[in-house]
Every structure is written in C-alpha cells, then in structure tokens.
Amino acid sequence: MTTELETKKVTPTRCLVGAAISAALGTILYYLTAAIGHSFYSKPMVAHSPIALRIGSAVRTLVFGLASLGTFIFIFVTIGLILFLFLSPLV
Secondary structure, three states: OOHHHHOOOOHHHHHHHEEEEEHHHHHHHHHHHHHHHHHHHHHHOOOOOOOHHHHHHHHHHHHHHHHHHHHHHHHHHHHHHHHHHHHHHHH
C-alpha cells in the first residue's frame, strides 16, 4: 500500500506547471493592482469631515496593500519554483 507522499513526487513538469500558474495569477494581480492604483489616483476623496478622509485613506491603503501583497507572493512563488526546478537535480 503506497502512501500519498510516495505517489506525489516533485517532478520538473510539476514545477513548470506550478510556476506557469503562479506567474499567470501574479500577472493578473499586477494588472489589477495597477488599475486599482490608477483608479485611486484619478479620483480624489471628497469629504467634509477629517475623520471620513482618514478612514477613506486607510481603506485605500489597505486595498492597495493587499493587492500588492498578493502580487508579490505569486511572483516570489514563481521564482522559487523555477529555482527549485534548476536546483533539484543537484540535491
């Protein structure tokens, strides 16, 4: 009886497929982040209350930061999988 770990070995094909999927998601998130940034830059906040301006600024920062974080996570995973692909024969 084989375990699940024995049947799912790391192969170069799996590394390439994972890197391609991660790169595609990273690229999509990059364009989404750029669109969010452009939208926030082109539309200034209009409010009469300083508290509303602070909350709006915090929400904009949070949304842009989360989109950027997702982008960089997928890009770093792509780089890691490609490096693992080239370094795995050495191990």
